Amino acid sequence: MVDMPPERLPVSIQTLYADLADRAWTGNFREIMEAGGSAYKRTVKGRIYWYWQPPSKGGTRPSAKYLGPDSPAIRRRMQDRSDLAAARRDRLELVRCLRAARLPSPDAISGNVLSALAEAGVFRLRAVLIGSVAFQCYGPLLGFRTSRELGRTGDLDIGQCHSIGLAVEDEIDADLLTVLQRADPRFEAVSSPYDTRRAARYAVRVGQQQIFSVDILMPQRGSPRLGPTKLRALKGHAQIPCYLDFLIHRETKAVAVHGPGIPVRVPTPERFALHKLLVSRLRGKATVSQAKARKDIEQAGALLQVLAADRPDELAAAWQELLGQGPACKRTAESGRNALSENLRDLLAAPANSSHRAPATE
16 A cells, blocks of 8 residues: 655744744743743753742742743843733634644644643643644644544543752642543542552543543653652652653653643654654554554654655654664564555664565665
């Protein structure tokens, strides 16, 4: 079967999306600074990071808010003094235009959850949106039209590195369950089967049926463990799935096309695509699991076509990094590669010791 080339988005739509993303992240900063206070810098291992110190109230000094590493964009956002209400109206109009252009957008509950998480500071604190809702962002980021079906989901995954959670010295404004209940009061914590005192999943149920869930994830550190681990910055606990460290090692800023535009962080697209090859091989044999595995491969394939044409160096570097993660990871990556159609498979170099090695060229 020949894979159809992706439909490219007009440059005007890509520009609108980039404008919305910039305005959404600027608005995120303005909401923090609206109550007053001042910015200051910290230098950690030779790198400058910005924080915002809110004013004292009743003799109590609030905790500083993490803004991010020094950059021209950070400094520009701190200088912005635009009216919040007017800026929000402008963002709503941009979202309307992008929806009219048929860009994928989260369903109502996914969008409301993202909004609650963003307002609480989850993405400002460098947590990363992963899974199918993140996939929706890659079309306008890369300039192609994604399938609406590939972006549909009944869950939402958030990942954060434990070291980042400690390094930012900041945390969200309430515990995760409280934050999620702002989006939907039906959310409840789901106890871990390995430690019933802790939860790394939150779900909305109707009767006995789970209609939506949020999973909190973090990469493994140290010796393997099954139970959830504390994430200080997110005031909750996280599950530890395989290969998450590769996925969220680098992230990029994006915006979810919902409400006034929700500022989020997503994995870089090449890492997302290659990670999908891995997780597709880890799915169970049940019908539902195999349907998810096929969706993993389709999402990976859609991204690989664009990345191979537009960002071949980034894709090749990430693929070689993945193959260097150890024998088990290399075997899983090769298995995922072999699940692609032949022409997509050829976009990734076969592992050196693979029986599917490409012919030598002069």
